[in-house]
Amino acid sequence: MTSVSFSNSKYAIVGGGLMGRLLALALAKGGAQVDLFDKGGPDGAHAAARIAAAMLAPLAESAITEDSVVRMGLYSLPRWKQLISELSNSVYFQQDGxxxxxxxxxxxxxxxxxxxxxxxxxxxxxxxxxxxxxxxxxxxxxxxxxxxxxxxxxxxNEGQLDNRQLLNALESELKLLKVNCHWHTEVDPQELRTQSCYQTVIDCRGTGAKESWSAGDKPNTLRxxxxxxxxxxxxxxxxxxxxxxxxxxxxxxxxxxxxxxxxxxxxxxxxxxxxxxxxxxxxxxxxxxxxxxxxxxxxxxxxxxxxxxxxLKNNLPEIRSSKDKGLVDLIMINGLYRHGFMISPAVLDCTLELLEFGGSNTALELGLSVTHNNIQVETVCA
Ligand SMILES: Cc1cc2nc3c(=O)[nH]c(=O)nc-3n(C[C@H](O)[C@H](O)[C@H](O)COP(=O)(O)OP(=O)(O)OC[C@H]3O[C@@H](n4cnc5c(N)ncnc54)[C@H](O)[C@@H]3O)c2cc1C
Structure with a gap:
């Protein structure tokens, strides 16, 4: 998935760490209006993404994780090359094993x-x-x-990138694309759901989303x-x-x-x-x-x-989407654990498919859990 059209849509993304910035960029490139909120500044001071080593190592990690995460890692390596090549600022990326x-x-x-x-x-x-x-x-x-x-x-074939250069390059790109970045702004995604100007609110708060994941009919513990x-x-x-x-x-x-x-x-x-x-x-x-x-x-x-x-409880990533009467749609993305850099391009593409088609073939192929109102999304999209 490389170019998708989201023109005439407005999205709110809460959390501008790794996932939030990648999504904001993809949606803005697809023509959407995007409001991005983060409780920290553009340097990512509150994001795990700022501290990470940013190794992209599906084989090494296969010793301790599930096959689905390994497959997401393999999918993501060439996608990183592409994503980085499209940025205006250079980001150190290496794939020398x-x-x-x-x-x-x-x-x-x-x-x-x-x-x-x-x-x-x-x-x-x-x-x-x-x-x-x-x-x-x-x-x-x-x-x-x-x-x-x-x-x-x-x-x-394993790789790595410079996480801080990436965060900076993504922030510059968001500025160029006129994404409204609200730094130092802590918000509750549920409150944004009452604002009908948005088509969807996307929660990428990492550990900041603990309460939301433990709520509802199918609670999952985020730690x-x-x-x-x-x-x-x-x-x-x-x-x-x-x-x-x-x-x-x-x-x-x-x-x-x-x-x-x-x-x-x-x-x-x-x-x-x-x-x-x-x-x-x-x-x-x-x-x-x-x-x-x-x-x-x-x-x-x-x-x-x-x-x-x-x-998350099973150490695996998950995407949850919810439609509730009278509220803007919500998508929650979390559980990237120690593999956020390794798998985020895969999670990004699955989210874009979900937004466009209501389901994601890529998620089905890779084994990424996507639920809609607590029911596993099994349908194959167009
Ligand atoms: C020590 C360490 C080493 C790592 N090494 C690697 C590695 O080598 N390879 C790899 O693939 N992964 C690694 N990771 C994992 C990777 O960093 C994470 O999986 C990834 O950053 C998660 O991305 P995220 O966007 O979900 O969360 P984050 O990057 O944490 O971003 C969440 C953002 O949400 C914001 N936020 C929270 N609450 C609110 C709110 N209420 N309102 C507004 N904003 C809010 C925060 O300020 C933050 O910017 C490592 C992590 C750590 C901690």
Whole structure:
């Protein structure tokens, strides 16, 4: 789904993090009038999207998530390329695969991980099989870590982007398209539903939508899963691609951005706590990153940040649409959990189909749950 017409329609989008900005842009490009509301500013200060590492890693994530999310991730990779190429401002995007490393004592965990991914590749032919790297192959692929590791696993085709550049580029594009962006404006989507100027109100509030998801006949629990990341400036380290360390207690990733900046993360704690990073988390992340490359010892800490991943009961994303007498239609999009960047182009296209046709073939194909007044939408649209 690339170009859809929404002219003569007016939409309100509540939440201008990742999903809200992508939707606002697509609708405005389709000719709609869009009002976008966010309780934070254009920098995304209250959005999980600002803190994320923004890795696009369907194979690596297949170790811990459902096939539907993996399929959404595979669908989204080429869509990201397209979406980014259409923006006026450049956004760093890379698709050079993921490197998996482990220390000698964790070899059996690494074997289990590799076997798991191989099994997933057998059941999904779109996934590219992981490649075992000898010491020489590792040196060729990622010379910066070859002194400390003599083997690795390479997951081809995986990607990443710069989340903050993306948020900025989307905001600029929204301005160009004359989207009415109401920053620093906290609103309740239910109140907007009483304003008949809108065709549909779209709720993209991430963890801010907790109460709405627990209401109604089919309540779903929306929770936050706390994640802490550290941004480092490390000119002595030359890592070319996202690198994950398999470790029984401190599994970390290192996502290289432009200009020698590395995002190191992330803790995963079942809590809505948005307070500053704990000493324990900081010590774990920093000591683990140093075991990957000694150059991190001289890195400068740019930022230690915390945010919560918006997560539904089953850890899967969901789109809910509601029509209620006397109120403007509502669409709620949530549960992007730790995969928001990986899957948002798929969720975007499904939402656009839902708005245009009342159902989404793409959602059916990918296994994304779409409900209408609490009933699963099974109909195939035109
Ligand atoms: C530490 C961490 C690492 C991550 N790493 C990755 C990764 O590597 N790859 C990946 O794919 N995903 C990753 N994610 C997940 C990704 O960031 C989220 O899934 C994604 O940002 C969710 O998008 P969203 O638009 O639903 O919510 P958000 O991006 O959180 O945006 C929600 C917006 O709603 C606004 N809002 C809330 N309430 C209101 C209100 N009442 N009125 C107005 N505005 C409101 C907020 O201000 C916010 O801007 C990570 C997340 C975290 C926390």
């Amino acid at each position: 993921t490197l998996i490393l482990w220390h000698r004592q964790d070899a059996s965990d690494a074997d289990r991980f590799a076997a798991h991914l191989e099994k997933n590749c057998r059941s999904n032919s779109e996934l590219s099989a992981p490649q075992k790297l000898s010491a020489e192959a590792l040196r060729e692929l990622e010379p910066g870590v070859a002194d400390r590791f003599n083997q690795g696993l390479y997951l081809p 936050g899963v706390r994640g802490e990341v550290i941004r480092l400036y490390a000119p002595e380290v030359k890592l070319r691609r996202p690198t994950r360390l398999i470790h029984p207690r401190y599994p970390i990733y290192i996502a290289p951005k432009e200009n020698d900046v590395y995002v190191v993360g992330a803790t995963e704690i079942e809590s809505d706590d948005l307070s500053d990073m704990s000493v324990r988390s900081a010590m774990e992340l920093l000591s683990a990153v140093y075991t990957v490359h000694s150059g991190f010892a001289e890195a400068r800490i740019l930022e230690m940040a915390t945010q919560c991943r918006p997560t």
